[in-house]
Amino acid sequence: MVTINAATTFLISGNALTPLISEAAELVAPPGAQVWEGKMVDKNGNQQQVHDERPLDKNNLQKLTVQGVEKLVNGVKLNLGEMESYIRLLSSDISKVSIIKKGDKEFTSVGIAETDWKSPKFTVTEDNKKIVLKSDSLTVNINKSPFGIKYLDKDGNVINEDADQGVGYENGKHYVFKKTDKDEDFHGFGQKTTGLNHRGKEIGVWNRENLPEPVSKYTFSSIPFFIGLKGDKAYGILFDNTYRSYYDMAAESDDYYYFWADGGKLTYYFINGPEMKDIVNRYTDLTGKMQMPPEWAMGFHQSAWGYHQKDIEQVAQTYREKNIPIDGVMLDIEWMDDYKNFYFGDKFPDPDGMNKRLHDAGFHYTSIIDPAIRVPDPGQPEYIPYTEGTQKDLWVKNPDGTNYLGKVWPWGVPSKSVFPNFMKQETRDWWAKWHKPVFDKGADGIWNDMNEPANFSTVDYWTLPLDRIFETDNGEKLTHEEAHNVYAHTEAQATDQAFKTNKPNVRPFILTRASFTGTQRYATATWTGDNWSRWEMLRISIFQDANVGLTGMAMVGNDIGGFAKKPYEGVVATPELFARWVQVGAFYPFSRDHYNNDGKSPMETDAAQSLKWGRQEPWQFGKEVEDISRKYISMRYELMPYLYNAFKDAHEKGNLIFQPLVYQFQQDQNTHDIQDQFMFGQSLMMAPIVYQGATSRDVYLPEGVKWVDYWTGEVFEGGQTIHKDADLGTLPIYVKQDSIIPRREVQQHSGEKELTNLILDTYLDNKASYSFYEDDAKTEDYTRGEFNITEFSVDQKGNHVEFSQNKQTQSYASDIQSYTLKLHNATAPKKVEAANDKYAEAASLEELGKEASGYFFDNTEKVLYVKIPANESHKVKIFN
DSSP states (O other): OEESSSSOEEEEETTEEEEOOOSSGGGOOOTTOGGGTTOOBOTTSOBOOSSOOOOOOTTSOOOOOOOEEEEETTEEEEEETTEEEEEEEEETTEEEEEEEETTOOOOOOTTOOOOOOOOOOOEEEEOSSEEEEEOSSEEEEEETTTTEEEEEETTSOEEEEEEEEEEEEETTEEEEEEEOOTTEEEEEEESOSSOSOOTTEEEEEOOOOOOOSSOOSSOSOEEEEEEEEETTEEEEEEEOOOSOEEEEESSSOSSEEEEEESSSOEEEEEEEOSSHHHHHHHHHHHHOOOOOOOGGGGSEEEEEETOOHHHHHHHHHHHHHTTOOOOEEEEOGGGEETTEEEEEOTTSSOHHHHHHHHHHTTOEEEEEEOSOEEEOOTTOOOOHHHHHHHHTTOBOBOTTSSBOOBOOSSTTSOOEEEOBOTTSHHHHHHHHHTTHHHHHTTOOEEEEOSTTTOOSOGGGTTSOOTTOEEEOTTSOEEEHHHHGGGHHHHHHHHHHHHHHHHSTTBOOOEEESSOOTTGGGTOSEEEOOSOBSSHHHHHHHHHHHHHHHHTTOOSEEOBTTOSBOBGGGTBSOOHHHHHHHHHHHTTSSSEEEEEEOTTSOTTTOOHHHHTTOOOOSGGGGOHHHHHHHHHHHHHHHHTHHHHHHHHHHHHHHOOOSEEOHHHHOTTOGGGTTOOSOEEETTTEEEOOOOSTTOOEEEEEEOTTSEEEETTTOOEEESSEEEEEEOOTTOOOEEEESSEEEEEOOOOSSTTSSOOOEEEEEEEOSSEEEEEEEEOOSSBSGGGGTOOEEEEEEEEEETTEEEEEEEEEEEOSOOOOOEEEEEESSOOOOSEEEETTEEOOBOSSHHHHHTSSSEEEEETTTTEEEEEEETTOOSOEEEEO
C-alpha cells in the first residue's frame, strides 16, 4: 500500500495503483492526479459523472400555432396562445428568435456584447398560411400552423428550417428541432473531443473538469454555438442559454437534429453565411471580438505544476543558454502563500529579485489565480481577502443565505473555500483591486484556472451544488445551475477589469481554462486543460483548437507534450512524442510547454524520477529533440510579423489563426472532414506527423491554388493527394502560391531587437499582395489610431516582376528602414531598378545586408533577394 495524502489510500495491484476508500468524499484528490487515472470516485469507489442528465420527452412536446401577429421596428411579435414569440432581424443576416410565456421579458445572456443593432431594411408580408420577413440577404418564412421557421437565402434556397417536432417547452426544458440533409456537417461547440465534424454525435454544454481521456462529452469549456455546413454553404446557430444544454446532431436520425436545455427561456440566434468566415465574423460582432494581445504573449511559454522560484529561474536561464526563443514563464499554484491568492509564499522567497532577473533576461511571467478564496484554518493568521470579502458579503450563498463553504486547495487537509459571486459588479471591482499586489510584484499576465468552477466534492459532481445562490446587481437571485456555465466568463470580466484598473494602457494577457460565449472579449487566451501525454491527445489537439477558433476564441493551445502521465501504462512524453508535438505546438496560437510534477520542485525532489514521469523542457529529451524544438520555436519567432498580423485579423474580423482546411476552402468538399491538417494563418498549411513511428504521410492539397513545399520548393497543383516523407525533424509545410509572408530575423524574445528590416517572403505565380499592420505591440495606443498599414504588391508583368507599396496609414513611428523582397523559384535578373535608380548586385547575402539597396541571387536555391529602402516611392522592377 501507498498513501498519497492524508485522505486517500491506494492499493498496488499488478502494475496499477487502485484507489480504495476516501475518508470523506469532499477530500478526494482531483481528476488528473496520475494515480487516479482521471476518474472521480465517491467514498464507496463509485465513479462520478456530471449531475444526472435530463432527457427530452418527445411524447410531451408542445404544438404551437400563430394566433396573431404584430409588426415591430425590427421584426414581428407573434401570439402563440399561452406563449409569444419575438422574431427580430438584428441585421440583414442575423435573426433572433425568442419564445417565452406571455408577459415575460426576452432573455439576453452575459455572453452577448452587442444589443443595440441598427434595424435593417426589410418587408413583412402575410397570408393565411405564413408570415414572411425579407431583408436583402435573408428571408424568414414563418409557418402559422404548426408554428415553424424556415430560413432562405436571397436566391430562395432553403438554408435551414424547423423539423416537424417544432420548437417549444417540455416540462420546463425548451427545445428546437431542425431538419438536416444527409450531407450536412456541424462544427464548433468549443473544445469538444468528438472530432472536427460533430455530425452523428451527442454534445453536452456544461463546463467541468473532464475525465482526461481522448473522448469526453463534457470538457473544461463549452460554447453553445455551432456552424452548419450544407454542401458548400454555411449558417450558424447560437443557443443563448446558460443552463446545461444538449445537442443531438443527427445521432438519432439522419433527417433531423435537435437541442434543448435544462431550464431558462428559449432564445437562439440564426446567422446566415454563406461563408464560414462570415459567420464567425458576425458571431463575434454579436458576442465580442478578442482584444489584441501583447506581442510577448504570442511567443513561447514554459510552465510546470511544481516549479518553485529556483526552478523558474533555472529554466529561464537554460532557455537563454541554449538559444531556444521564449518569452514567458508561468507560475502555477506553488507560488501562493499556502494556496492563498494574491500573496507569495515561501517557495518563492525573493519575488522582487526573481522579477528583476526575469525581466532583465527578457522574460514576462504569468501568475495563476484560482477563483476560490481559502478560509483560514483554525490557528492560521488572518487572510485579509477572505475577511474583506466576508465583510462586503461577496460570496456565493447557500439557500438559507449563509456563505457556501466548498473545498479546493490544498487536498488532503480539511480546509474550506468560499467562492466569489462575480455576477455582482461590487465583487468584480473588489477582485480587480486585489490584483494590485500581484502586478506590483511584476506579473505581466494572469492565468485563471479551476474556474468551471471546480470544487473537490464528488457529492456535488466536482462543482458547487446546483441550488447555491448568486445575487445579481438588480437583486435577482440565480441558482448555480443557471450561473455555472458563465462563472468563468464573469471571472474573466473581473480580471480584465483588474488590468484596466491597475495597468491602464497595458494590453492584458488573461489565460482562462473555462469559458462561455463571448468570453473572448475579456480573456485573451484559453487552453484545453489537463491533457495526457498520449498520441491521441496530440491528434485531438488539432481539431479541438480548430473548433475553439470557430467559436470566437482565436488564441487557443494545448499543453505541448501532454500534462498528465500514466507511467505504468507507458503514458509519458517520449522523445518522439515531444518532438512531433512541439512541431505542432510551435504553431498553436497560444504556445506553451506545460507538464505535471505533482506540485513538487523538479530541482528539489525526485518526484519525476521516482514516478517515471520525467521533466518536459525541450532539452530533457536529448540533443536531437532539443535541436528540433529550437528549429520550430525559432520559426515561430521568424514568423512573428505574420503571426502578429493574423492576431490583428482575429481582433478586427474574428478570423481564425489556427484554421481547419474547411474554413478557408469551403468550396472544396474534400477538405470538409480533414482534421489532421491545418492552416496557420492565410498562407501556411501544416500537415503534421501524429502517429507513433510514422515517418511519412499522405497530404491533401486543397483545390483552386498551387502549393509549394516549404522545404524543397517543389510546386504542386491543388486538388490532389500527395505522399510526403518526413523524418523526426520534419514537419511537412506547404505554402499557397501567390503569397507574401512577412518575416524577421530570429529573436530570443519579443522586443530583443528592433525590427529594422522586414523580410517579404514571396511565392509568386501571378500576383501576390499583403496588407501589413504595425503598432507598438504592447499598449492600447493602437485603439487611438497609433498604427501603420502598408499595402505590398508583387506582380508578374510580362518580362518583369513589379514591387510596389502603398503606405495607407502612417501614425506610428516605425523602426523599419528596409524591406527584403525574397522571391522563390526565381531566375537571375538582368537588372533591378526603381525609376532611374539601378540597384547594384551584391556578392553575397551578407554583403547585401550592409547596403541600403541592391539584390543578390542565390543560384543554388533559386531565390532572389532584393533589398528596398522603406521610403522607396517608386515601383521596383525586376527584369528577367
